[in-house]
Amino acid sequence: MPANALDISGLTVRHGDVLAVDGIDLRIGRGETVALLGPNGAGKSSTVSAVLGLLHPAAGTVRVLDRAPADAVRAGCVGAMLQHGGLPSEARVGEVLHLVRRSYPDPWPLEDLVATTGIGGLHARPAEALSGGQRQRVVLALALAGQPPLLLLDEPTSAMDVEGRRAFWTTMRELAARGTTVVFATHHLEEADAVADRVVVLAGGRVVADGSSAEVRSAVSGRTVRLSVTEDADLTALPGVLSAERQAGTAVLTTTDPEATLRVLLDRGIPLADLEVRGASLEDAVLTLTTGAAR
Amino acid sequence: MSPLFAFQLRRVGRNRQYLLFTVALPAAFTVFFTQVFAGAPGGISQEAAAATMVAMMAYGAIGAALGATIRLSFDRASGWLRQLRVTPVPQTSVVAVDVAVGVLLALPPLVVVALVGRFVNGVRLDPGAWVGLVGVLWLGSAVFVALGLLLGWALEEKAAGGAMGLVATVLAALGGLWVPVEIFPSGLRAVAHALPSYWYARTGRDVAAGGLPDLTAVAVLAAFGAAFAVLAVAVARRRPLAAVAG
Known part of the structure; x- marks a missing residue:
C-alpha cells in the first residue's frame, strides 16, 4: 500500500511561549485536495512550515510521502508556495526559474510550465519589477517546477485579483485531476468550498473539524x-x-x-x-x- | 560550476555600485594617495608606494568580501532564502556558495590594485613577491567573508544596507589602511591592533617586503576568522526560517 502523502501525528509547535500547534493528528492520502481553514493564529502556517521542515516541532512527528520533511524536500517530492516566500533581487525571472527547475530530478518542461502558470513574457523581467499577481504566478511556477507529487500552498491567492484567483484554482483542479496532492491554507472559504474535497478546520492550534465541506457545514449549525x-x-x-x-x-x-x-x-x-x-x-x-x- | 554559484555571481556582477566601490574606488585611491605624497617635498619612497598599494588592496578586498556576503540579509528579508529552502537545493551548498562567491569576489580588487600599483605608480617587486602578495591577501580575505556572513545573518535589511559601506570603511580607517598606524596616537594604535584589518594589511606588507607573513598576524587572523565563523553559524541557527504568524 502506498504511504500517505502526509502523516502528521501529535504535532506540537511552539514559538517562544506561544503554543501555535497543539498536538495535531492529520493523515492526507495521495491525490486528495485538502483545505486548511481557520483564522489568523489558528496554526495553519506553522503546520505548513513543519511539513516543509522549516521549523523543528516541539513534539510529534511529520512524515511526507514516508520521508522526513527535509528529505522529502531534498528529493523533490514537494513544491510549496509560502506566505512569506519571495523572489531574489538583482535576478531575472528566467534565471530564477532555470535555477529552481535544474534542482529537481524531473523538471516540468519549460514551455508547458510557463504556459500553465501564465508567466509568458516575464522571462527577462527583473523580479523587482513584477506586480503582486505576477509575483505569485512566478512563485507558483517555482512550486511546480519539479512536477512534485505534493503541493503545499500557504494562502496562495492573497495577492491575486478575482480573475487571477479563478485561473489559479483552475490550474489546481487540473493538477489534482492528474493525481497531485494539493494542500492549501486559506482564509477564503469560497475557495475551500469550490476546490477542496476535504476541509480541515483549525482553531487554537487544534483540528476542530475535518470532512467534506458539506459535512463540515452540516456538522455545525444545521x-x-x-x-x-x-x-x-x-x-x-x-x-x-x-x-x-x-x-x-x-x-x-x-x-x-x-x-x-x-x-x-x-x-x-x-x-x-x-x-x-x-x-x-x-x-x-x-x-x-x-x-x-x-x- | 554549480548553477547556484553562477546565479549568485551574476546577481552581484549586475550591481554596478558594488563594482565601483570595491574595485574602481580602491584603485583610484592608490593613484591619488601615491601622487599626493609624491608631490610632497622629498617625494615618495618605493616602500611607501608599496605600502599604499598593499593597504588599498586590503581595503578593496575587505569591501568586496563584506559586500558580497552581507547582502544575504536582503535575501532573508525578501523571503528568497525561505523559498530556496523548499527546493531540493541543499542548505549546505547555499552556504558554500555564499562563501565561494565572497572569496572569489575578493580577488578582482587585489589584482586590479596590484596592476595599478605596478604600472601607474611604478611599484617594483620580485615576481614571487607579487604572487605571494595577492595569494596571502586572497587567503586572508576569508576572515572578512566570515565576518560578512555573520553580519548578513545578524542584521536586518536596513542595517545591513548601511553596514555594507560602513564596516569596510571603519575597518580600513581604524586599521591603518588610510593613514599608516605609525602616525596614529597611541590610544588609536591600540584600537588598530584590536582589528583584523590591521593584521590583514600587515601580512601583505610582510610579503611585499620579500619575507613571510608575521606569525602573530597569521594567528590573530585565524582566530578572528574562526570566531566570526562560529558566531555566524550560531546566529544563523537561531534565525527562524518559518513564518511565525498564522
Missing part, C-alpha cells in the same frame, strides 16, 4: 429557517430549534430539523410568509467552530 412573522406569533419551544431571533418582522430560526420545526409552525397557525430554508454556509460553520474552540 439549517436556517427565515420567515416573516407578526408580533404575536409564538416561536417558543419549537422542535429542533437551537436559536430564534426576531428582527423587524423577520424571524431567523437555526434548526437541526427544519421539517419538524415547520410542521409545528403550521400547526400553530403561523403563516409561512416569505419562507426561506437554507443550509449553513461554510463561513457560518467555520465561525461557529473556531469561536467555539477559542472559548
